[in-house]
Amino acid sequence: MKPTPLYQQLADELAALMASGTLRSGERLPSIRQTRLARGCSAATVFQAYYLLESRGLLRAAPRSGYFVAPTPIPVPMRSQPPAEARPVEVSELVFQLLGSGGHEVPAPFGSAFPSPALFPLEKLRRALVAGSRKMSPAQLTADLPGGHEELRRQISLRYLRLGLAISPDEIVLTNGALEALNLSLQALTRPGDAVLVESPGFYAALQAIERLGLRAIEIPTDAAEGADLDGLAALLRQHAPNPPKACWLMSSFQNPLGSLMPPEKKRALVALLAAHDVTLIEDDVYAELHFSTQPPSPAKAFERDGQVLHCGSFSKCLAPGYRVGWVAAGRFAPQLQRLKLSSSLGGSWPAQAALAEYLQGGGFDHHLRGLRAALAQQRDAMLAAVARHFPAGTRMTRPQGGYFLWVELPDGCDSLALHAQALAEGISLAPGPMFSARHEFDRCLRLNYGQPWTADLEHAMARLGALALACRKTSVNAWPTSRTD
Amino acid sequence: MKPTPLYQQLADELAALMASGTLRSGERLPSIRQTRLARGCSAATVFQAYYLLESRGLLRAAPRSGYFVAPTPIPVPMRSQPPAEARPVEVSELVFQLLGSGGHEVPAPFGSAFPSPALFPLEKLRRALVAGSRKMSPAQLTADLPGGHEELRRQISLRYLRLGLAISPDEIVLTNGALEALNLSLQALTRPGDAVLVESPGFYAALQAIERLGLRAIEIPTDAAEGADLDGLAALLRQHAPNPPKACWLMSSFQNPLGSLMPPEKKRALVALLAAHDVTLIEDDVYAELHFSTQPPSPAKAFERDGQVLHCGSFSKCLAPGYRVGWVAAGRFAPQLQRLKLSSSLGGSWPAQAALAEYLQGGGFDHHLRGLRAALAQQRDAMLAAVARHFPAGTRMTRPQGGYFLWVELPDGCDSLALHAQALAEGISLAPGPMFSARHEFDRCLRLNYGQPWTADLEHAMARLGALALACRKTSVNAWPTSRTD
Numbered sequence: 026m027k028p029t030p031l032y033q034q035l036a037d038e039l040a041a042l043m044a045s046g047t048l049r050s051g052e053r054l055p056s057i058r059q060t061r062l063a064r065g066c067s068a069a070t071v072f073q074a075y076y077l078l079e080s081r082g083l084l085r086a087a088p089r090s091g092y093f094v095a096p097t098p099i100p101v102p103m104r105s106q107p108p109a110e111a112r113p114v115e116v117s118e119l120v121f122q123l124l125g126s127g128g129h130e131v132p133a134p135f136g137s138a139f140p141s142p143a144l145f146p147l148e149k150l151r152r153a154l155v156a157g158s159r160k161m162s163p164a165q166l167t168a169d170l171p172g173g174h175e176e177l178r179r180q181i182s183l184r185y186l187r188l189g190l191a192i193s194p195d196e197i198v199l200t201n202g203a204l205e206a207l208n209l210s211l212q213a214l215t216r217p218g219d220a221v222l223v224e225s226p227g228f229y230a231a232l233q234a235i236e237r238l239g240l241r242a243i244e245i246p247t248d249a250a251e252g253a254d255l256d257g258l259a260a261l262l263r264q265h266a267p268n269p270p271k272a273c274w275l276m277s278s279f280q281n282p283l284g285s286l287m288p289p290e291k292k293r294a295l296v297a298l299l300a301a302h303d304v305t306l307i308e309d310d311v312y313a314e315l316h317f318s319t320q321p322p323s324p325a326k327a328f329e330r331d332g333q334v335l336h337c338g339s340f341s342k343c344l345a346p347g348y349r350v351g352w353v354a355a356g357r358f359a360p361q362l363q364r365l366k367l368s369s370s371l372g373g374s375w376p377a378q379a380a381l382a383e384y385l386q387g388g389g390f391d392h393h394l395r396g397l398r399a400a401l402a403q404q405r406d407a408m409l410a411a412v413a414r415h416f417p418a419g420t421r422m423t424r425p426q427g428g429y430f431l432w433v434e435l436p437d438g439c440d441s442l443a444l445h446a447q448a449l450a451e452g453i454s455l456a457p458g459p460m461f462s463a464r465h466e467f468d469r470c471l472r473l474n475y476g477q478p479w480t481a482d483l484e485h486a487m488a489r490l491g492a493l494a495l496a497c498r499k500t501s502v503n504a505w506p507t508s509r510t511d
Numbered sequence: 512m513k514p515t516p517l518y519q520q521l522a523d524e525l526a527a528l529m530a531s532g533t534l535r536s537g538e539r540l541p542s543i544r545q546t547r548l549a550r551g552c553s554a555a556t557v558f559q560a561y562y563l564l565e566s567r568g569l570l571r572a573a574p575r576s577g578y579f580v581a582p583t584p585i586p587v588p589m590r591s592q593p594p595a596e597a598r599p600v601e602v603s604e605l606v607f608q609l610l611g612s613g614g615h616e617v618p619a620p621f622g623s624a625f626p627s628p629a630l631f632p633l634e635k636l637r638r639a640l641v642a643g644s645r646k647m648s649p650a651q652l653t654a655d656l657p658g659g660h661e662e663l664r665r666q667i668s669l670r671y672l673r674l675g676l677a678i679s680p681d682e683i684v685l686t687n688g689a690l691e692a693l694n695l696s697l698q699a700l701t702r703p704g705d706a707v708l709v710e711s712p713g714f715y716a717a718l719q720a721i722e723r724l725g726l727r728a729i730e731i732p733t734d735a736a737e738g739a740d741l742d743g744l745a746a747l748l749r750q751h752a753p754n755p756p757k758a759c760w761l762m763s764s765f766q767n768p769l770g771s772l773m774p775p776e777k778k779r780a781l782v783a784l785l786a787a788h789d790v791t792l793i794e795d796d797v798y799a800e801l802h803f804s805t806q807p808p809s810p811a812k813a814f815e816r817d818g819q820v821l822h823c824g825s826f827s828k829c830l831a832p833g834y835r836v837g838w839v840a841a842g843r844f845a846p847q848l849q850r851l852k853l854s855s856s857l858g859g860s861w862p863a864q865a866a867l868a869e870y871l872q873g874g875g876f877d878h879h880l881r882g883l884r885a886a887l888a889q890q891r892d893a894m895l896a897a898v899a900r901h902f903p904a905g906t907r908m909t910r911p912q913g914g915y916f917l918w919v920e921l922p923d924g925c926d927s928l929a930l931h932a933q934a935l936a937e938g939i940s941l942a943p944g945p946m947f948s949a950r951h952e953f954d955r956c957l958r959l960n961y962g963q964p965w966t967a968d969l970e971h972a973m974a975r976l977g978a979l980a981l982a983c984r985k986t987s988v989n990a991w992p993t994s995r996t997d
């Protein structure tokens with residue numbers, strides 16, 4: 026066994042103090058600086074310990090005043106325990122039905138996959154579109170540049186550099202959003218019948234891609250705060266060694282739907298573990314820019330040695346929804362990805378790529394991101410508080426440190442699909458848990474989107490949702506008291 | 512056997528008169544009106560007979576002065592005779608190598624897949640991009656509209672209406688160019704191992720899609736002037752009846768690479784024949800707008816009865832290369848196509864879709880198309896004449912009635928791959944025949960692009976190409992006099 030990392034030791038000690046009542050609800054913790062000096066460790070270690078406690082619901086950060094023991098902590102959902110075998114996925118039909126049921130247009134779109142468009146710099150993007158279109162060279166329009174718009178790839182490379190990653194623009198293949206990046210990455214690595222490791226719960230579009238490509242899924246036990254469980258993953262890799270999975274697809278930062286964040290050491294260990302078993306990692310990192318801490322999380326790709334991580338990113342969640350510009354930094358798989366892109370859809374749409382290149386050159390991206398992160402963090406707090414206020418006893422929830430998704434587990438007897446139907450009739454949408462499972466699991470769970478600026482109407486909608494969950498639970502318990510197996 | 516259609520009887524009679532010397536080189540044919548009255552048939556029948564003779568190289572149309580017997584007709588290539596079995600395709604590696612060899616940037620880009628960007632209304636499109644961006648509704652950016660931009664789908668529906676087709680916008684799914692439309696259509700209809708009917712020669716990207724999806728190809732004997740041979744197709748359908756192909760993919764108008772145009776009766780018979788065998792037609796019709804006659808060709812989809820034809824179109828070849836906006840009018844498969852699009856790449860890029868909707872609403876499309884068609888027709892004449900002037904005796908070529916591709920078959924002993932390498936060294940590109948074959952066939956053939964405004968430099972490049980073909984032939988014949996098998 027590896028030694029427990031320092032930050033985790035610290036977090037465990039603090040959690041024990043809270044459990045014993047030494048540290049009490051509402052009390053302030055020592056500052057980062059105090060703790061760093063007191064324990065002789067780095068500030069980063071203290072930060073990570075505090076983040077971990079925050080994501081476990083034990084701590085709350087108050088901007089510019091410090092860290093406080095959380096008032097009435099709602100527990101986080103337990104680590105998932107999926108079966109160990111590789112099995113076909115059957116989720117597409119359910120997902121399409123639910124996506125088609127109209128979760129966008131309702132007054133309380135908690136089921137949406139996007140933040141509010143009001144949070145994006147649409148007018149500045151429009152100006153970048155106009156400016157970019159003026160710089161168009163006609164020859165570019167009919168040239169099949171491998172990988173897509175050259176300046177945009179250079180700008181993406183510069184963003185990686187800020188994270189300490191030296192990624193050549195030649196390694197970057199622009200795609201129609203990260204969804205195409207994911208689909209092409211899976212196609213590059215697998216053949217029908219192959220197995221792929223995924224989180225449980227995991228992003229439904231990844232499950233759909235696995236289903237459509239005729240692959241089988243091996244689900245990794247997944248921690249609601251820290252993501253894929255590495256001991257569980259190691260056991261799966263040993264068990265499947267005779268017929269090893271061809272890829273591992275996961276979101277290491279602000280996972281959809283959990284909002285979990287894998288700490289840096291864990292990312293490093295993940296990359297090493299997969300490399301030791303010759304399993305390629307497809308890292309879907311589309312929420313990376315939406316971190317609430319001052320430091321951006323490093324991707325798992327930061328810890329690779331020989332280009333064996335395919336890192337998928339996108340501007341759809343953090344800057345320009347609807348432009349459909351994503352990418353994959355494909356490491357040593359770049360030539361394959363370029364060819365797959367070329368033969369699947371030739372190239373990306375030039376106006377959108379030119380607009381984003383122009384916008385990024387203009388330099389306002391970080392300013393926009395600071396505002397977006399602050400807004401999302403505030404909205405997260407509002408939604409966490411609303412769940413605590415309005416949801417039935419026995420509810421569990423995650424405490425995301427970034428992104429805009431919250432994962433809620435309702436008490437025994439609740440059914441998120443039934444709740445979805447009832448809530449939708451009242452203009453409230455949600456994303457039911459079974460969308461995120463290869464086996465229609467998580468029927469007590471739901472993903473809530475806190476990407477809308479908070480209003481009294483949304484607060485009221487959360488109150489209604491809580492009331493429906495409570496009623497739904499009673500009905501369910503009465504109707505099928507013995508047939509439920511979870 | 513069905514009776515020979517009227518237009519074909521007429522064409523055959525005229526061809527016989529030319530063969531016997533009754534009608535001589537340079538002589539004018541009776542006008543459409545005269546012939547119509549004389550034979551008591553419709554003007555359309557005479558038109559079709561004359562088109563057929565023109566595409567066989569026997570007639571030349573002179574604008575506003577009539578039809579003339581062609582001066583020194585170069586024969587069209589013979590109908591292809593592929594083997595009848597279904598077999599895996601292995602062309603991708605060759606295609607990628609050739610595409611990567613730089614056919615765009617050379618001074619004489621005869622190997623390019625696009626016409627010159629100078630032929631497109633780039634400044635008007637740019638203004639449409641700007642105007643379209645002003646009408647953006649933020650909510651549209653995060654809404655997953657099934658099928659894509661609503662007004663653009665309506666505009667495409669209106670274009671169909673001009674051809675006499677009533678196609679609801681709900682049936683249209685916007686894609687990232689027609690290439691994605693083709694890929695999604697094949698995915699909707701097939702499973703790995705299934706067989707798909709294709710033309711021989713056929714578009715390399717379709718062959719690559721078949722290869723990537725693990726399908727097998729059954730090649731249809733294909734006429735260089737009229738496309739897929741229906742007797743040959745009927746025989747294949749009978750032969751494969753125990754294990755029937757799942758789809759037939761072809762280009763019924765201005766086929767890539769042949770430039771062939773299937774006459775309307777043949778399209779009607781094609782649809783009926785495939786329907787009788789329950790084989791779905793994927794009609795790739797991306798060159799439809801580039802017809803040189805006054806009347807646009809009807810697509811095969813015009814003859815369907817119950818929505819069993821998937822009709823793929825694009826703005827990339829006729830209006831806006833680089834915008835990557837195509838579509839499929841998917842008939843009764845529309846719900847499947849919508850779902851496949853949603854789970855493959857979510858939606859299309861909004862700025863490009865909005866720009867095209869704006870441009871089409873503005874009403875300048877037809878004006879642009881008239882100019883583009885006239886330019887391409889003129890360039891075709893220049894290239895046909897250049898082949899006649901400069902290429903070795905024994906050369907055959909097609910006479911496309913639309914599009915911008917010419918298919919040339921060199922005499923025995925020539926090798927288009929060798930010619931490609933030699934020509935490229937002199938700044939001349941071409942698309943070698945084996946790119947268009949599931950079996951690396953057509954090694955004496957090449958596709959030439961006449962999409963560039965004609966210049967003395969291009970004329971000189973054609974002269975060099977002809978000289979290289981002649982030299983190449985001599986070398987080949989001397990070097991391997993007995994080893995060639997074609």
